[in-house]
Amino acid sequence: xxxxxxxxxxxxxxxxxxxxxxxxxxxxxxxxxxxxxxxxxxxxxxxxxxxxxxxxxxxxxxxxxxxxxxxxxxxxxxxxxxxxxxxxxxxxxxxxxxxxxxxxxxxxxxxxxxxxxxxxxxxxxxxxxxxxxxxxxxxxxxxxxxxxxxxxxxxxxxxxxxxxxxxxxxxxxxxxxxxxxxxxxxxxxxxxxxxxxxxxxxxxxxxxxxxxxxxxxxxxxxxxxxxxxxxxxxxxxxxxxxxxxxxxxxxxxxxxxxxxxxxxxxxxxxx
Amino acid sequence: xxxxxxxxxxxxxxxxxxxxxxxxxxxxxxxxxxxxxxxxxxxxxxxxxxxxxxxxxxxxxxxxxxxxxxxxxxxxxxxxxxxxxxxxxxxxxxxxxxxxxxxxxxxxxxxxxxxxxxxxxxxxxxxxxxxxxxxxxxxxxxxxxxxxxxxxxxxxxxxxxxxxxxxxxxxxxxxxxxxxxxxxxxxxxxxxxxxxxxxxxxxxxxxxxxxxxxxxxxxxxxxxxxxxxxxxxxxxxxxxxxxxxxxxxxxxxxxxxxxxxxxxxxxxxxxxxxxxxxxxxxxxxxxxxxx
Numbered sequence: 001x002x003x004x005x006x007x008x009x010x011x012x013x014x015x016x017x018x019x020x021x022x023x024x025x026x027x028x029x030x031x032x033x034x035x036x037x038x039x040x041x042x043x044x045x046x047x048x049x050x051x052x053x054x055x056x057x058x059x060x061x062x063x064x065x066x067x068x069x070x071x072x073x074x075x076x077x078x079x080x081x082x083x084x085x086x087x088x089x090x091x092x093x094x095x096x097x098x099x100x101x102x103x104x105x106x107x108x109x110x111x112x113x114x115x116x117x118x119x120x121x122x123x124x125x126x127x128x129x130x131x132x133x134x135x136x137x138x139x140x141x142x143x144x145x146x147x148x149x150x151x152x153x154x155x156x157x158x159x160x161x162x163x164x165x166x167x168x169x170x171x172x173x174x175x176x177x178x179x180x181x182x183x184x185x186x187x188x189x190x191x192x193x194x195x196x197x198x199x200x201x202x203x204x205x206x207x208x209x210x211x212x213x214x215x216x217x218x219x220x221x222x223x224x225x226x227x228x229x230x231x232x233x234x235x236x237x238x239x240x241x242x243x244x245x246x247x248x249x250x251x252x253x254x255x256x257x258x259x260x261x262x263x264x265x266x267x268x269x270x271x
Numbered sequence: 272x273x274x275x276x277x278x279x280x281x282x283x284x285x286x287x288x289x290x291x292x293x294x295x296x297x298x299x300x301x302x303x304x305x306x307x308x309x310x311x312x313x314x315x316x317x318x319x320x321x322x323x324x325x326x327x328x329x330x331x332x333x334x335x336x337x338x339x340x341x342x343x344x345x346x347x348x349x350x351x352x353x354x355x356x357x358x359x360x361x362x363x364x365x366x367x368x369x370x371x372x373x374x375x376x377x378x379x380x381x382x383x384x385x386x387x388x389x390x391x392x393x394x395x396x397x398x399x400x401x402x403x404x405x406x407x408x409x410x411x412x413x414x415x416x417x418x419x420x421x422x423x424x425x426x427x428x429x430x431x432x433x434x435x436x437x438x439x440x441x442x443x444x445x446x447x448x449x450x451x452x453x454x455x456x457x458x459x460x461x462x463x464x465x466x467x468x469x470x471x472x473x474x475x476x477x478x479x480x481x482x483x484x485x486x487x488x489x490x491x492x493x494x495x496x497x498x499x500x501x502x503x504x505x506x507x508x509x510x511x512x513x514x515x516x517x518x519x520x521x522x523x524x525x526x527x528x529x530x531x532x533x534x535x536x537x538x539x540x541x542x543x544x545x546x547x548x549x550x551x552x553x554x555x556x557x558x559x560x561x562x
Contacts, residue, residue: 010324027495037459038460039429039431039432039457039458039459039461039462040429040431040432041428069303090430091430132384144305145327146330147375147376148327148329148330149329149330168366173456173457174329174456175329175485176327176328176329176485176527176528177485177487177527177529178328178527178528178529179328179329180485181529203457203458203459239460242460242461243459243460244457244459244460244463247488247531247532247533249517249534250548251532251536251548251551254548254549254551254552255551255552255555256554257558258555260552260555260556266536266537266540266555269536269539269540270532270536
């Protein structure tokens with residue numbers, strides 16, 4: 001039971017270079033795997049490939065193996081992929097259906113398409129809205145939301161599908177600090193309580209430090225670092241890979257660099 | 272046609288005006304057509320050459336506030352003045368020579384077929400031509416690290432580089448007031464460093480820099496003044512050492528913001544106000560305060 005990428009190389013249709021050169025990655029149910037890396041390191045492409053959208057829907061050339069629960073994604077049809085794996089795009093605006101009059105209906109759009117009974121659709125919509133703290137937006141017009149609100153609605157729409165695996169491409173990029181910690185807490189809870197496996201692309205390493213079990217750092221289409229979240233986020237190579245370390249790691253490093261002795265009291269103060 | 276009182280502000284100058292003008296919001300209120308009240312009686316004065324960060328929750332009025340400076344929005348009541356001149360009758364095209372604004376979403380701003388044409392557009396509209404135009408484009412692209420992709424199509428660049436491109440096209444106008452709406456979102460560590468560098472350089476040149484940001488580290492490290500907005504009002508206003516000091520935390524949290532980690536750690540250790548990592552380390556090196 002897992003999404004497994006082994007020795008994956010991927011090239012977009014018409015491109016001359018491989019966007020992914022060497023990716024090995026494993027996402028198990030109930031786990032949160034963070035993906036970090038410099039801009040254009042291949043993070044969004046990993047999302048497309050892991051969800052089967054590439055090459056299935058967007059085309060391109062895939063080498064190596066991408067399997068969801070043991071089945072090669074290349075052999076699955078788009079609706080079969082969608083039932084196993086929910087994907088949140090980096091630009092939330094492109095995610096909304098533009099066919100619904102209210103946020104409530106927008107979040108219900110996916111579950112309705114799964115052919116679920118109305119009572120279950122309702123229950124899932126309220127659950128998803130509550131999970132990301134936007135019950136109040138339920139009657140609003142999805143086309144008239146702020147960037148941050150739109151992003152939360154898009155996330156709720158994916159959560160309402162209750163997929164076994166969630167692939168989220170920078171779900172907090174347009175959120176304020178309060179919205180960011182709300183989403184981080186919600187995702188941690190979703191993984192624990194529903195057993196969903198979450199692949200989380202995130203520039204904000206503080207979010208990864210809080211909820212990720214493992215972290216994978218990409219560099220030019222290949223895995224440069226991978227392992228348990230805490231040691232990976234404290235790896236000295238992080239900065240040269242274009243990733244800003246979590247605030248606590250950075251502060252500890254500055255203190256040590258100034259020649260000040262590190263102590264338990266200091267560690268507690270920056271906790 | 273032209274603003275009364277200031278011929279410079281009323282006409283599009285051949286050479287961008289300098290030095291930076293003072294900015295004054297006087298009891299400005301603004302509501303959007305759907306009734307959303309975005310600004311409620313905001314009074315704020317920004318001196319020439321100040322670097323000011325505006326922070327607050329999504330929907331607290333930050334973007335609405337800065338859009339009053341380049342004429343994209345006009346106050347419902349109250350006044351906005353540049354150098355003592357009411358900007359209400361001044362045309363957007365004239366204000367563009369004074370105030371450059373880089374949007375939060377670069378895709379609302381980019382339209383040209385290649386990168387250097389995009390950057391040329393602003394200064395060309397200010398009447399800049401020839402060698403000066405070429406030089407401005409080159410310098411602006413170099414400032415954001417896009418000098419290697421001058422011939423590319425903007426939409427072949429990833430989101431983060433499109434955002435830097437939008438910044439470059441505003442930089443090339445060399446306006447005395449530079450406004451950046453969430454310049455660090457979607458940037459990796461190198462991108463954030465570039466934006467920090469752009470802010471520091473503009474401030475060193477005596478330009479007024481105003482940035483909206485959710486990134487408290489960026490705010491604490493790069494700006495001398497922080498304005499906290501909450502529900503359309505100014506909730507806090509002061510240097511980072513005051514706005515992120517322990518005494519201000521309740522107000523900060525009421526605005527759904529968290530102080531940066533060095534400020535929290537400094538307070539826990541009784542080091543006083545340490546809004547940045549370097550302030551924290553300096554206070555630590557000096558030893559606990561005797562108070």
